[in-house]
Amino acid sequence: MKYDPHKIEEKWQKKWDKEKTFKVTEDPQKKKYYLLEMFPYPSGKIHIGHVRNYTIGDVVARYKRMKGYNVLHPMGWDAFGLPAENAAIEHKIHPLKWTNDNIAHMKKQLKRMGFSYDWDREVSTCEPQYYRWEQLFFLWMYEKGLAYKKRSTVNYCGKCETVLANEQVEGGLCWRCSTEVTEKTLDQWFFKITAYIDELLEYCDKLPGWPEKVLTMQKNWIGKSYGCEVDFPLIGSNKAIKIFTTRQDTLFGATFMLIAAELPLVMELAKGKAIENDVRQFVEKVKKQDKLMRTSEYYEKEGIFLEAYCENPLTGKHMPIYATNFVLADYGTGCVMAVPTHDQRDFEFAKKFNLPLIVVIQPKGKTLDAEKMTEAYTEEGILVNSGKFDGMENLKALENIADYLESLDRGKRTIQYRLRDWGISRQRYWGAPIPMINCKKCGIVPVKETDLPIVLPRDVVLSAEGGSPLTALKKFVETTCPNCGNDAQRETDTMDTFVESSWYFDRYCSPDTDIKPGLDRKKLDYWMPVDQYIGGVEHAIMHLLYARFYTKMLRDFGVIGVDEPFTNLLTQGMVCKETMKCTEHGYLFPEQAAEGKCHLCQKEVIIGKTEKMSKSLKNVIDPDYLVQTYGADTARIFCLFTAPPEKDLEWSDQxxxxxxxxxxxxxxxxxxxxxxxxxxxxxxxxxxxxxxxxxxxxxxxxxxxxxxxxxxxxxxxxxxxxxxxxxxxxxxxxxxxxxxxxxxxxxxxxxxxxxxxxxxxxxxxxxxxxxxxxxxxxxxxxxxxxxxxxxxxSEEEITVVVQINGKLRSRMIVPVDEDAEKIKAVALADEKIKSLIKDAKVAKVIYVPNKLVNIVIAS
RNA sequence: GCCUGGGUGGCGGAAUUGGUAGACGCAAGGGACUUAAAAUCCCUCGGUCCUUGAGGCUGUGCGGGUUCAAUUCCCGCCCCAGGCACCA
CATH class of the missing domain: 1.10.730.10 (Isoleucyl-tRNA Synthetase; Domain 1)
Incomplete structure (x- = not known):
C-alpha cells in the first residue's frame, strides 16, 4: 500500500469540513486559547509566505487543542485595498467581483492545506456588516475629538488627476504615465493616536510576550525625547522663531537658523524682497525632492538666505535665517538652531555658506580651534564660550541651561515625539466610506448613527485618471445635511485599510453580532486578548501600533475590556526570492522567465535583488504545485523544517x-x-x-x-x-x-x-x-x-571530552553525574593526555559537569 | 540616511545559560539491489597538511579584545534584509 497523500488529505478535510471539527463556542469550564494569524489581503492566490504563516499558526493551534485548551482559530479577509482598483483598471473587473473571486479561490486553497479554522467566524472587511461598525466608531471618535481634519500633503499626478500611493511613485514619476509627481495639499482626516502616546509607550515595557526587537522599533517610532522649546526673536519684528532642541547645552554656539523650506514662514520672510522669486523656486524644488533622501547624511545640503535675522536669546548675537532642504517640516516646529561646531549637518552647511563657527564644547585633554575644524565635534566635553556655564560638563549643563531659559522666560522644557497622528484619508474608491457630510451652512456634520452604514456604492466606473470615482457619483455625493436639512455633500474620502485590520480580531469573537456596537462584550471578555498572534515582521511597527491604539480607544468606549490586544507575538521572517526583470516588459513571474528569457520578447532576463516575495515584484512561488505534486502535509512540514519561524527564508526548490x-x-x-x-x-x-x-x-x-x-x-x-x-x-x-x-x-x-x-x-x-x-x-x-x-x-552514561588549554584532545565515557574529582583523575590518567602533558605543569583543571574537563598547562 | 534584525560547510539549518562547531535534511560522490531505470538500503562528505592517525593545523562575514574556554560577551568595520507613516 503506497502513501497516497491526495486521497488521505481530501478524505480528512472533507470530514473536518462536514463535522465542523474546529468550530468553537465559549465554554467557561475550559481554558481558552486565542490563536490568531494575520489575515491575508485577497490578492488572488495564496503564496508561500501565507503557507508558512498559517502552517506555523496551525501547528500551535492544534498543539494547544491537544493540550486541552478551547482554541479559537479564525480566518478572514483584509478585503479593501489598492490592488483591487488596479485590477479593475487593468482588467475591467469590478473590485468587488475581483475581491470575492479571489477570496473564493484562496479559501479553497487554505482548506486544501488542512488548516484547523473555525470557518463559521469568517470575516470579510469589504462587507457593510463589517465596516458599518468602524463607521460607528468613527462617529464616536469624531465626538471625542479623536478624529479630526487637518491640511496635509499627498503625492499627485497632474496628468492622471489622481492621488498616488508611495508605491505608485517610481523615482519621482507616476508609475502609469511617468509624469513628474507633485505635492498637493488637501484637507484630510486624522486619528489622534497621539492622545494615547504615553500609554502606548509605557505598555512597551508591559508586553513580555513580544519580541524585544519589535518593542524597540515601536519605542523608537514613538520617539519620545526630552528637550527645550526656545524662542529666537526676529530682528525688526515682535515675533520670534520657536525651535525645539534636545541640545540646549550647545545654545551658545548657535550661529544661524534653519527652516524647513515648505513652512509658510519661509515665504512670509521673503515676501516683498528682491529674492522672493528665487526663494519660491527653491521651495518648489525642495518639495519635489524625495523626503527620505533629503535628511540623508550624503545628500546635498541646500539652502537659501532669506535676508532675515533672529537673535540668539543667550548670546544676543544676530543669526542669519536660511530655508533648507534637510530640516523636516513636521518634526518639532520645523525650525532648527544651527550649531555648526557640534552638528555635522550644520557644519557642512556653515562651510558651504561661509557662516561663523563658535566652539562651545571642548573635549577633555584637547583644544578645538574653530578655524581648523574639518568636521563637527559631537562627543561629550566641557563647556566653553558659554557665559556662566563655562567649565561645566555638557551633559550636566542640559538641566542648568533649561532652568536658565525658563527663568529668562525665553524657553521651557518640553517633550517631543516623533510619532505623528494617523492620517486615514484615502482619495480612493475601494475602502470604507468616512461617515461625514459637508454642509455649506453647518460645515462638517457627522452622519446620524441611525443612517449607518454608509454603503460603498457598486455602480462606479474605474479608470486610471480622474481621481476617486466616488466624487463623480452624484447619487452618492448628493445628500441633505442632518443638521439643517439643506443640500449637502458626502465625504468622498475612504478609510486607510489599516483601520479594518485594527479590530478584526475583536470581530472574530462575535462575527455575527448585528446590534450596536457590533461586538458582544460577553464573548469578547471570554476570548480577548489574543494569546498568540503570528505574522510577518514587516508589520512590526505600523499595523501593530495602530491595532494597539484602536484597542485602547475601544476600551475607553467600553466596547472591550482589555488594554492590549496581543499577549504574545511571533514575528515570522519573510519568504524572499530574487526578482527577475525584462528591460522591456518589467518584472516577470518565474514561469514567465523560463530559461532566463522573457516569455514575450525572448530578451535576456536581468536577475535583480533578493526581496520579500510580493505580487508587485512578481517574485512569487505558487504553492499549488507543491500540494499537487506532494500533498499538503509535505508542503506544511517543508515550510517548518526549512528554517525557524522568525528567520527569513530565502526560497529554493531544493x-x-x-x-x-x-x-x-x-x-x-x-x-x-x-x-x-x-x-x-x-x-x-x-x-x-x-x-x-x-x-x-x-x-x-x-x-x-x-x-x-x-x-x-x-x-x-x-x-x-x-x-x-x-x-x-x-x-x-x-x-x-x-x-x-x-x-x-x-x-x-x-x-x-x-x-x-x-x-x-x-x-x-x-x-x-x-x-x-x-x-x-x-x-x-x-x-x-x-x-x-x-x-x-535519562541517560546512564555520557561522553565527557578532555581539553588541554581549551583544545579537544580526548574523550571518555563515564557514568552520568559522576563525582568531579574522580572524573578529573580519570582525565589526567588518560594515556593520550599523559603523553601530551609530559613534564608540563598543570596549572588548573576545570570540570563542567557532564560536559568536559579542561586541563590548563603552562606552555 | 535613520531605526531594527541577520551573516555558521556546496545549500537550508543545529549547537536552549560562555563549555565537544556542523544535529537533522538537501545536493554531490561511491557501493548494494535490478536486465535496466526509478524507488529503497548502506558508506563518504568544512578546508588543509603529512608521517593516513582514535593524526596535526585551521575554520562560525572581517579586524581587535575579555576568558582556562567565544558561533555565543565587548569595541570597530563590511555585506544582506525589513520598516520609514498612501503596498498590505
Whole structure:
C-alpha cells in the first residue's frame, strides 16, 4: 500500500469540513486559547509566505487543542485595498467581483492545506456588516475629538488627476504615465493616536510576550525625547522663531537658523524682497525632492538666505535665517538652531555658506580651534564660550541651561515625539466610506448613527485618471445635511485599510453580532486578548501600533475590556526570492522567465535583488504545485523544517523532496510493523528493558521531551521535526523483532505511536490516517499530548571530552553525574593526555559537569 | 540616511545559560539491489597538511579584545534584509 497523500488529505478535510471539527463556542469550564494569524489581503492566490504563516499558526493551534485548551482559530479577509482598483483598471473587473473571486479561490486553497479554522467566524472587511461598525466608531471618535481634519500633503499626478500611493511613485514619476509627481495639499482626516502616546509607550515595557526587537522599533517610532522649546526673536519684528532642541547645552554656539523650506514662514520672510522669486523656486524644488533622501547624511545640503535675522536669546548675537532642504517640516516646529561646531549637518552647511563657527564644547585633554575644524565635534566635553556655564560638563549643563531659559522666560522644557497622528484619508474608491457630510451652512456634520452604514456604492466606473470615482457619483455625493436639512455633500474620502485590520480580531469573537456596537462584550471578555498572534515582521511597527491604539480607544468606549490586544507575538521572517526583470516588459513571474528569457520578447532576463516575495515584484512561488505534486502535509512540514519561524527564508526548490521522502519513510516503517503491532498493548512505565530495546524506549521518551520543549517554549519546529526524524531513524536501525516477541513489538508500537502523535499538529492528515490504521476509534487530534517519563528518558552514561588549554584532545565515557574529582583523575590518567602533558605543569583543571574537563598547562 | 534584525560547510539549518562547531535534511560522490531505470538500503562528505592517525593545523562575514574556554560577551568595520507613516 503506497502513501497516497491526495486521497488521505481530501478524505480528512472533507470530514473536518462536514463535522465542523474546529468550530468553537465559549465554554467557561475550559481554558481558552486565542490563536490568531494575520489575515491575508485577497490578492488572488495564496503564496508561500501565507503557507508558512498559517502552517506555523496551525501547528500551535492544534498543539494547544491537544493540550486541552478551547482554541479559537479564525480566518478572514483584509478585503479593501489598492490592488483591487488596479485590477479593475487593468482588467475591467469590478473590485468587488475581483475581491470575492479571489477570496473564493484562496479559501479553497487554505482548506486544501488542512488548516484547523473555525470557518463559521469568517470575516470579510469589504462587507457593510463589517465596516458599518468602524463607521460607528468613527462617529464616536469624531465626538471625542479623536478624529479630526487637518491640511496635509499627498503625492499627485497632474496628468492622471489622481492621488498616488508611495508605491505608485517610481523615482519621482507616476508609475502609469511617468509624469513628474507633485505635492498637493488637501484637507484630510486624522486619528489622534497621539492622545494615547504615553500609554502606548509605557505598555512597551508591559508586553513580555513580544519580541524585544519589535518593542524597540515601536519605542523608537514613538520617539519620545526630552528637550527645550526656545524662542529666537526676529530682528525688526515682535515675533520670534520657536525651535525645539534636545541640545540646549550647545545654545551658545548657535550661529544661524534653519527652516524647513515648505513652512509658510519661509515665504512670509521673503515676501516683498528682491529674492522672493528665487526663494519660491527653491521651495518648489525642495518639495519635489524625495523626503527620505533629503535628511540623508550624503545628500546635498541646500539652502537659501532669506535676508532675515533672529537673535540668539543667550548670546544676543544676530543669526542669519536660511530655508533648507534637510530640516523636516513636521518634526518639532520645523525650525532648527544651527550649531555648526557640534552638528555635522550644520557644519557642512556653515562651510558651504561661509557662516561663523563658535566652539562651545571642548573635549577633555584637547583644544578645538574653530578655524581648523574639518568636521563637527559631537562627543561629550566641557563647556566653553558659554557665559556662566563655562567649565561645566555638557551633559550636566542640559538641566542648568533649561532652568536658565525658563527663568529668562525665553524657553521651557518640553517633550517631543516623533510619532505623528494617523492620517486615514484615502482619495480612493475601494475602502470604507468616512461617515461625514459637508454642509455649506453647518460645515462638517457627522452622519446620524441611525443612517449607518454608509454603503460603498457598486455602480462606479474605474479608470486610471480622474481621481476617486466616488466624487463623480452624484447619487452618492448628493445628500441633505442632518443638521439643517439643506443640500449637502458626502465625504468622498475612504478609510486607510489599516483601520479594518485594527479590530478584526475583536470581530472574530462575535462575527455575527448585528446590534450596536457590533461586538458582544460577553464573548469578547471570554476570548480577548489574543494569546498568540503570528505574522510577518514587516508589520512590526505600523499595523501593530495602530491595532494597539484602536484597542485602547475601544476600551475607553467600553466596547472591550482589555488594554492590549496581543499577549504574545511571533514575528515570522519573510519568504524572499530574487526578482527577475525584462528591460522591456518589467518584472516577470518565474514561469514567465523560463530559461532566463522573457516569455514575450525572448530578451535576456536581468536577475535583480533578493526581496520579500510580493505580487508587485512578481517574485512569487505558487504553492499549488507543491500540494499537487506532494500533498499538503509535505508542503506544511517543508515550510517548518526549512528554517525557524522568525528567520527569513530565502526560497529554493531544493529540500521539498526530502520532506516528502520522510513522510514516505514513516509510512513504510509503519506498514512494516502494522500487522504485528495492531493488537499489541504498550508496556507499563515500570517495565524493565535491556540493550537495544531500552535504548529505543529512551529515545522515544527523549523525543517527547525535545518536541514538547521545542514547540511550547520556542516555536522551533525545525528541530522538533529533526527529533522525530531521529526517532524514526532509530526504529529503522532496530533489528526487526520476531512476530512473537510481544515485548519488542510493544516498544516499537510505543515509538511509532509517539512519532505519530508528535507529528499530528505538523502533518495532520497522514498521522490521522496512520492512527486509524492502528485500530484507534478516536481521532489523533483528540488525543492528549503525551508526557515523557523522566526515568526512562535519562541517560546512564555520557561522553565527557578532555581539553588541554581549551583544545579537544580526548574523550571518555563515564557514568552520568559522576563525582568531579574522580572524573578529573580519570582525565589526567588518560594515556593520550599523559603523553601530551609530559613534564608540563598543570596549572588548573576545570570540570563542567557532564560536559568536559579542561586541563590548563603552562606552555 | 535613520531605526531594527541577520551573516555558521556546496545549500537550508543545529549547537536552549560562555563549555565537544556542523544535529537533522538537501545536493554531490561511491557501493548494494535490478536486465535496466526509478524507488529503497548502506558508506563518504568544512578546508588543509603529512608521517593516513582514535593524526596535526585551521575554520562560525572581517579586524581587535575579555576568558582556562567565544558561533555565543565587548569595541570597530563590511555585506544582506525589513520598516520609514498612501503596498498590505
Amino acid at each position: 529540500g521539498v523532496e526530502g520532506s516528502f521522502r520522510f513522510l514516505n519513510r514513516l509510512w513504510r516503517i509503519f506498514l512494516e510493523y502494522w500487522e504485528d503491532i495492531k493488537k499489541i498493548k504498550t508496556l507499563s512505565i515500570s517495565h524493565q528493558l535491556e540493550g537495544e530495546l531500552k535504548n529505543l524506549r529512551r529515545k522515544t521518551h527523549q523525543t517527547i521531551r525535545k518536541v514538547t520543549i521545542d514547540i511550547e517554549d520556542r516555536f522551533h519546529f525545525n528541530t522538533a521535526i529533526s527529533a522525530v526524524m531521529e526517532l524514526v531513524n532509530a526504529i529503522y536501525q532496530l533489528e526487526r523483532p520476531a512476530s512473537t516477541d510481544k515485548i519488542a513489538l510493544a516498544v516499537v508500537r510505543e515509538a511509532l505511536e509517539t512519532a505519530i502523535i508528535l507529528l499530528t499538529p505538523i502533518v495532520p492528515h497522514i498521522t490521522e490516517e496512520l492512527w486509524k490504521m492502528l485500530g484507534n476509534k478516536t481521532e489523533v487530534s483528540d488525543v492528549s499530548w503525551p508526557e515523557y517519563d523522566k526515568a526512562i528518558a
